[in-house]
Amino acid sequence: MREIFDHWAQKAKKEGYPARSVYKLKEIEEKFGVIPRQGRVLDLGAAPGSWSLFVLRLRGPDCRVVAADLAPLAIPAQPELVFYHGDIFAEATLLFLEGAGPYDTVLCDAAPATTGNRTVDASRSEALVEQALAIAGKTLRPGGACVVKIFQGGGEKRIRDEMKKAFASVKAFKPKATRGASFETYFIGQGKKPLGGA
Numbered sequence: 001m002r003e004i005f006d007h008w009a010q011k012a013k014k015e016g017y018p019a020r021s022v023y024k025l026k027e028i029e030e031k032f033g034v035i036p037r038q039g040r041v042l043d044l045g046a047a048p049g050s051w052s053l054f055v056l057r058l059r060g061p062d063c064r065v066v067a068a069d070l071a072p073l074a075i076p077a078q079p080e081l082v083f084y085h086g087d088i089f090a091e092a093t094l095l096f097l098e099g100a101g102p103y104d105t106v107l108c109d110a111a112p113a114t115t116g117n118r119t120v121d122a123s124r125s126e127a128l129v130e131q132a133l134a135i136a137g138k139t140l141r142p143g144g145a146c147v148v149k150i151f152q153g154g155g156e157k158r159i160r161d162e163m164k165k166a167f168a169s170v171k172a173f174k175p176k177a178t179r180g181a182s183f184e185t186y187f188i189g190q191g192k193k194p195l196g197g198a
Contacts, residue, residue, distance in 0.1 A: 008020035008023055011023070017050040018049055018074040020177065021051065022050035022053070022054050023175065024178060025054050025055075025109070026054065027177060028147060031173065032190065034145040035058060035063070036059070037062065038062035038063055039062075039064070039105075040100075040101065041055050041063060041065050041103060042066050042097065042100075042101065042105070042106045042135070042136075042139065043107045043109075044088050044107065044110055045108055045128070046068060046073060046109075047072060048071070048075070049073035051107055052067045053075045056080055061079075061080055064080050065080060066082045066101075066103070067081065068084040068085075068097060069085070070085070084100075089131055098139055103140055104140075104141055105140075106139065106140050106144070106145075108132035108147065108148045108149065109147075109149050110128045111125065111149065112124035112125055118153055118183065119153060122153020122155065123153070123155070125149075125153070125184075126153075126159060129149075129187075130162075133146070133166070137166060140192050142194040143191055145191075146188075146189040146192070148187050149185075149186050150184065150187060156172075156185070156187075160187060163189045165193075168190065168191030169188075170189045170190075171187070171188045172187055173185065173187075173188055
């Protein structure tokens with residue numbers, strides 16, 4: 001398994017991405033087509049910036065990315081990228097993100113600081129997902145898509161049911177680039193309902 005991890009990490013470094021997580025988004029995009037050809041994408045928990053960079057490389061100057069994280073990005077500044085350094089639970093951050101919207105896609109690859117206690121870690125992950133969905137509910141255009149990472153630990157059905165109220169289609173997906181021992185998975189919501197709240 002370590003060899004697989006090294007493969008993705010080395011590939012990311014060779015292709016100029018700061019983290020191997022980029023290949024998870026690449027798989028999601030190839031399977032579901034969540035990134036708009038033009039428009040605006042919100043990347044929550046964006047650091048070190050691989051997902052934002054992938055979106056910009058894929059779609060170019062007609063696609064704008066707004067990214068937010070407590071940690072700084074490790075990718076070059078560019079006109080199509082706006083970065084907000086802040087906590088996605090903080091009121092100031094929420095006001096900025098709402099003002100910079102609306103968005104065609106909301107991405108959230110955020111993960112909590114892990115403790116090693118699966119129950120605690122899963123609960124913290126659920127809180128991040130719920131916040132990402134709340135932000136998407138306020139800022140995502142009708143018809144838009146939302147991708148969130150969640151640690152498996154008991155609350156996935158409730159989260160998925162919440163997403164089904166807001167999106168026409170909700171799928172679970174575990175990219176091949178995810179380490180086999182990892183208990184993370186992704187929910188992909190597509191076709192945001194006009195009156196749905198995420």
